[in-house]
């Protein structure tokens with residue numbers, strides 16, 4: 001079993017899209033849970049036809065919470081806008097960094113994969129997500145300026161590892177919105193290599209694909225929306241690559 005956070009402080013890089021579709025792919029073969037840890041709740045809105053009785057807010061308040069089943073093999077712990085004030089609320093608590101990790105300990109036995117959609121910041125909620133995780137995936141939008149902050153993210157994971165969670169590792173950097181015809185996409189790939197980060201780069205790139213936006217508009221996973229789209233092909237390949245990397249890591 002493994003817990004994976006999809007994290008980047010930068011907004012709009014494809015965290016939520018990656019979280020939904022990676023989880024949907026994992027659920028094709030194994031019990032999977034998605035945790036929406038972003039107060040914007042954009043992931044939860046994809047499943048708003050399900051009426052959950054509780055959310056991640058109850059978890060953080062130490063109350064009873066329930067996940068909601070959204071697809072075969074796929075459960076969700078949703079988020080709502082009320083989660084916005086949680087950082088202040090938990091600020092003064094002892095072991096405030098371990099709230100999610102402790103709560104997940106009870107749930108872990110029920111799932112093979114847990115994916116956490118992080119907010120675009122490095123708040124106490126993000127710290128909780130990483131403290132509860134075995135792996136981090138960092139999506140990088142293959143567009144201008146998106147390299148800013150990658151070293152900051154890597155440093156942040158390093159700090160969490162030394163101070164709070166020695167078990168965490170970076171599963172990979174993921175190029176999203178990739179368009180091989182564009183020089184910018186190629187330049188970003190080149191820059192990652194020059195920085196020596198290519199060892200961590202997923203072989204799968206998520207190509208720019210309007211089917212992805214449209215699938216979210218219809219509240220479907222990419223696999224349900226269009227089986228033949230680039231999005232389906234790329235997220236299917238990414239899912240397999242993620243599972244291979246996790247298996248390899250867990251053996252070593």
Ligand SMILES: Nc1ncnc2c1ncn2[C@@H]1O[C@H](COP(=O)(O)OP(=O)(O)OP(=O)(O)O)[C@@H](O)[C@H]1O
Nearest residue numbers: 011012013014015016017120177207208209212213
């Ligand atoms: N490969 C892609 N091709 C085309 N559009 C995409 C792709 N991936 C994501 N998008 C679109 O880009 C927008 C941002 O994606 P997403 O919400 O996944 O990013 P995010 O990192 O979670 O953003 P935030 O930081 O606000 O939470 C969405 O409208 C989404 O539909």
Ligand SMILES: [Mg+2]
Nearest residue numbers: 015016038042
């Ligand atoms: Mg998001």
